[in-house]
Each structure stands twice: as structure tokens, then as C-alpha cells.
Amino acid sequence: MVMKQSIVLRKDLKMGHGKAAAQASHASCDAIFEIIDSNKKDWKEWLDLWKKQGQMKVVLKVNSRDEIEEIYNQALQLGLPCSIISDAGRTQLPPGTITAVAIGPGPEEIIDKITGKLKLY
Amino acid sequence: MVMKQSIVLRKDLKMGHGKAAAQASHASCDAIFEIIDSNKKDWKEWLDLWKKQGQMKVVLKVNSRDEIEEIYNQALQLGLPCSIISDAGRTQLPPGTITAVAIGPGPEEIIDKITGKLKLY
Numbered sequence: 001m002v003m004k005q006s007i008v009l010r011k012d013l014k015m016g017h018g019k020a021a022a023q024a025s026h027a028s029c030d031a032i033f034e035i036i037d038s039n040k041k042d043w044k045e046w047l048d049l050w051k052k053q054g055q056m057k058v059v060l061k062v063n064s065r066d067e068i069e070e071i072y073n074q075a076l077q078l079g080l081p082c083s084i085i086s087d088a089g090r091t092q093l094p095p096g097t098i099t100a101v102a103i104g105p106g107p108e109e110i111i112d113k114i115t116g117k118l119k120l121y
Numbered sequence: 122m123v124m125k126q127s128i129v130l131r132k133d134l135k136m137g138h139g140k141a142a143a144q145a146s147h148a149s150c151d152a153i154f155e156i157i158d159s160n161k162k163d164w165k166e167w168l169d170l171w172k173k174q175g176q177m178k179v180v181l182k183v184n185s186r187d188e189i190e191e192i193y194n195q196a197l198q199l200g201l202p203c204s205i206i207s208d209a210g211r212t213q214l215p216p217g218t219i220t221a222v223a224i225g226p227g228p229e230e231i232i233d234k235i236t237g238k239l240k241l242y
Contacts, residue, residue: 007146009139017138018130018180018242021145025128025178028146029153033172036157051154054209057146059139088175121139 003050004058005031005104006115010068011061013099019092020121023085024059027102030083035105043081043106050105060118068101074114075103124171125179126152126225127236131189132182134220140213141242144206145180148223151204156226164202164227171226181239189222195235196224 007024009015015023035043050056062068068084075082082103089095104111128145130136136144156164171177183189189205196203203224210216225232 007142009142016241017141018182020138021128021130021142021180021242022178024142025146025149025180026176029149029176032150032153055147055150057143059142059146061139120137121142 001049002056002108003046003053003105004056004108004111005050005102006111007057007059008068008071008101008103008115008118009059009061009121010063010065010099011121012063013093013097015092015099023087023100026085027083027100028057030085031081031102031104034083035081038081046081046104046106055105059121060115061121062118065098068098071103071114072101075101078110078114080104080106080110122170123177123229124167124174124226125177125229125232126171126223127232128178128180129189129192129222129224129236129239130180130182130242131184131186131220132242133184134214134218136213136220144208144221147206148204148221149178151206152202152223152225155204156202159202167202167225167227176226180242181236182242183239186219189219192224192235193222196222199231199235201225201227201231
């Protein structure tokens, strides 16, 4: 079973490259902490397998807050580990702006139900 | 004590934005796994404190493989948790290209000895 993590960024915010990379990293790490801090055995197995398989990550884009919230809600509904990032608003963006979501690591075939049609960032 | 993680990307590779974000995320997560998989009590305290403080990350740039390797070696010498990322070479770059380094989470005053003069990516 192939494991991956999808990282979704908002393209409509026109973040600088470094800012986008930082938000992606926040989302990616937070989803991993979600797994580590949980007591879900399947999530922990997914994490271990993903690490063994080389930690596949894809960075994808959406164009609105509505879209990224919808994706996050779908991940919750499917019982996937996920994170949503609100920017502290110290640079570039107003405080509370939602910038990024990460889904997984988890089975690619489940994650693709949510992010399979999104384009690369 | 303020904790942070510095993520260093190679600007000379002219990676696409999504590629750069993925490499930053790889480096960021790998440095965290380095801590979790270690038996170093101080590193684990730094990680916990960094999480409580809001997980400060900065994304910085260098312009060559030599520079990024030098930064990684300095982090090792100072006993900091760190990671170095070689790209698998499936897209955009030749296999084995070094793309990113993460240092920390750890004390800002120590990390800044290495990355304090680097510019934002």
C-alpha cells in the first residue's frame, strides 16, 4: 500500500516563495504531530510505512479559503490525519488567514479521493 | 529561551515553488524525526518547547551546494539536530541533488550562529 502526504496551499494569497515553503512545512509537521499525539494504531502504521517508503509529499494548490476548508473537512470526515494552518499574521498576511492544509501520511488511494484532482502548486 | 527551526534552500537550483515547498517540508520533518528517534534529552526538551512556542520556522537561502553542505556540517559540529535532503531526482533535478537543510528546532541563539546572516528565501 502506497503512503503519501498531500500538502495544499492557497495560491490566491500570492505568498512569497519562502512564506509558502514555511506554511507547507508547518502543515506537514503538524499533521505528523497529530498522528504521534493520537492513540490511533492505524495512523501510526501509516506513518511508519510512509517513512520506510521515502516520505512521499506532493504540494498542491487551491484558489480560495472555501476550497481549502472543504478539503480539510473532507479529510476529517474520512478519518485521515490532517492539519490546517492559520497564519500568525506577523508578515505578509492578516492574522488568522488560512494558508495551508496537510492530509496524511495515509494511503494514497484514500487521500486521492480528496486531493486527486488538484493541480501542483 | 526562544526556539526555532531554520530551513535552508538552494536558490541556485531554480526549483519551482511547489518543489521548493516540498523540499523544505522534507527537511523540516526529517530534523524532527532525528530528534524523536534519538535518545538526546536536551533535543527533546527543545522540541517540546518549540511546539509550545508556536513552532517558529524561517526559510532561508544559499546559492551553492558548497554553502549548504558547510551549513549542515556546522550544525553537526555544534551538536544540533539537523537534516540534509537529497532529491530522488524523479522531477526537475538530477538524482542526488542536495536541495535543503533544516537545523533545529533548537535555541535561536545557537542556530543563529550558523544561519543568522542568511537572507530569506
